Amino acid sequence: ELKVEQNPLFLSMQEGKNYTIYCNYSTTSDRLYWYRQDPGKSLESLFVLLSNGAVKQEGRLMASLDTKARLSTLHITAAVHDLSATYFCAVDIWRAQKLVFGQGTRLTINP
Amino acid sequence: EPEVTQTPSHQVTQMGQEVILRCVPISNHLYFYWYRQILGQKVEFLVSFYNNEISEKSEIFDDQFSVERPDGSNFTLKIRSTKLEDSAMYFCAPWSNGYTFGSGTRLTVV
Numbered sequence: 513e514l515k516v517e518q519n520p521l522f523l524s525m526q527e528g529k530n531y532t533i534y535c536n537y538s539t540t541s542d543r544l545y546w547y548r549q550d551p552g553k554s555l556e557s558l559f560v561l562l563s564n565g566a567v568k569q570e571g572r573l574m575a576s577l578d579t580k581a582r583l584s585t586l587h588i589t590a591a592v593h594d595l596s597a598t599y600f601c602a603v604d605i606w607r608a609q610k611l612v613f614g615q616g617t618r619l620t621i622n623p
Numbered sequence: 624e625p626e627v628t629q630t631p632s633h634q635v636t637q638m639g640q641e642v643i644l645r646c647v648p649i650s651n652h653l654y655f656y657w658y659r660q661i662l663g664q665k666v667e668f669l670v671s672f673y674n675n676e677i678s679e680k681s682e683i684f685d686d687q688f689s690v691e692r693p694d695g696s697n698f699t700l701k702i703r704s705t706k707l708e709d710s711a712m713y714f715c716a717p718w719s720n721g722y723t724f725g726s727g728t729r730l731t732v733v
Contacts (some may be wrong), residue, residue, distance in 0.1 A: 545721075545722070547724075552729075553727070554714060554724050554725065554726050554727045555666070555714065555724040556724075557721065557722070557723070557724075560721060600665070600666065602666070604722075609671040609673075609678050609679035610656065610668040610671055610679055610681075611656070611658075611666075611668065611716075611722060612668065613665045613666040613667070614665065615664075615665045616665055616666075
């Protein structure tokens with residue numbers, strides 16, 4: 513059974529600092545997704561990573577994928593308060609016909 | 624704002640009542656998924672639906688749950704007899720070269 517684990521689960525950081533969220537998964541995957549969720553809201557797609565070594569960046573967020581290590585990272589550069597949210601990684605195995613989510617990382621950025 | 628609209632946005636129902644949650648995608652997707660998220664917890668797969676049939680379901684998706692696409696566009700999730708533990712956010716997610724999560728329905732069972 514596919515397992516997806518994120519760490520840390522809670523992260524409180526100061527504006528201007530850098531940090532990384534880690535996502536480990538247990539079996540071969542077709543795609544890896546990162547989502548952002550604000551309280552009471554839906555899931556907003558941030559990145560889709562398709563292949564080993566894939567790196568994508570949008571603003572202060574950068575995601576990477578190492579399929580050999582079964583690890584994806586979401587790096588936050590010079591954090592700002594607006595990035596406070598819960599971040600989920602999710603692994604897609606097409607033949608399994610579903611996404612499997614990590615537990616989520618609740619990120620709080622303090623001024 | 625999500626491109627996929629779900630109605631209602633919030634529903635409060637008494638235990639044992641039936642609820643129908645609706646999803647209206649914009650494009651003509653072939654693959655549909657339902658996920659749920661209990662408050663503060665991770666997102667869990669419920670069911671996938673392709674070509675008007677269930678293709679995969681989780682252990683959560685028991686006999687109280689059903690899905691259908693009654694008119695070729697709307698996509699519904701029905702819970703026949705709600706339980707307290709069904710209280711959660713429910714998201715539909717049509718698939719077309721990626722998952723697009725709907726706006727969500729917050730179901731509260733009292």
